[in-house]
Amino acid sequence: DAGVIQSPRHEVTEMGQEVTLRCKPISGHNSLFWYRQTMMRGLELLIYFNNNVPIDDSGMPEDRFSAKMPNASFSTLKIQPSEPRDSAVYFCASSLNGNTIYFGEGSWLTVV
């Protein structure tokens, strides 16, 4: 079975550019999570969805960050405009009814 699929795996972009990260959750899962991992702050929950509806976005750093889940099989995390401090690994994860959370391989973002 396919796990959580994220793209791109690596992205290097210039400050000010728009960045879009994509995620395909495990088929049948109804919860989707976006996390950001840095050395300084560890693994932070940015936003999570239940049944495609955003439940808690209190972890989203600022208005430059936005996330959508137009259907059960796709979600995006967008940063516009990007800044160097956004450099991090962004993980998408999914679960079924709060059971085991499965993580994608992550998207490594570098903003120069």
Added chain:
Amino acid sequence: SQELEQSPQSLIVQEGKNLTINCTSSKTLYGLYWYKQKYGEGLIFLMMLQKGGEEKSHEKITAKLDEKKQQSSLHITASQPSHAGIYLCGADVTGTYKYIFGTGTRLKVLA
């Protein structure tokens, strides 16, 4: 997240030694996960604990959730170099499937 405190932050042990990693919360934990991560890779699920007093084992790794459901420990018996990595605890502290994570414990096992 400061809501979940892990200790120690890092650990270096000699191969064959036992070790324990702790995860503590000031709130009731509705579901507690342990994951392992190697540098540059995603998180690999180890175990999930839900009931107070619950204990689970997988190979040489044992995890417990205390009766009050506010602390968990991960114990590795006879550590091996393959156990090296970052161990993270994650938990639902609100009962709404909002899963947050501790800052992680970096484990190095010397051969």
